[in-house]
Amino acid sequence: EAYEVWARSDEYHNSFLIEPDAVLEAVAKSAKEKGIAYEFSVSPAHGKFLNLLLLSLGAKRVLEVGSLAGYSAIWMARALPDDGEVVSLELDPFLVKAIEENVENAGLSSKVKVIAGPALSSMQTMQPETPFDFIFIDADKANNTNYFIEAKRLMVDNVGQSGGPGEPHVTHPYIEGVRELLRYIKDDIEVEATTIHTVGEKGFDGFLYAYRK
């Protein structure tokens, strides 16, 4: 399959750029043992990209929408100063427990706070006096536009969706969610945005990066 080329390419690049990481390997192992759909975590290259982006921005407060096993939260928390924080929103109570365990094992409990429950209502009830420097939206794509409206400065993962959004015959709530967000951003004069398709070892994936002017 074509994506195997990209899997080998990721592996090759990672062998130079990403060091073996016992903490993240342990996260992967325990997720697999618990039957968590770990393949929906960002790839190592994407995790490191998020980390470097936060370092470049000097980000201190990060909001994550959709935590899964805490893989991306750990990459992001590592980029923050001692008084920085990742607030991560997760619907599934089983995952909330797993994330807390993984974050503890990574020695990052003081920097990652998980809020259980539907992300949209968690976002809607957040106080405006806690501004976030960066928001990573990576949960149910059907809610992308709602999350975007709440967030405004954001980065949306999986906007590639295997090219689906650009293929008119392909319909799925996830793909419709991406299309709806693109239509919304087209008319939003407060942001500039661009999509980067990444493909890589998963054979799909991408980021939509939006900057609030």
Ligand code: SAM
């Ligand atoms: N960001 C994670 C990473 O890269 O390690 C992967 C997140 S995974 C793609 C999506 C997550 O969003 C799942 O853990 C799922 O349970 C969660 N989710 C789905 N719908 C949600 C909702 N309405 N509110 C909060 N979390 C939700």
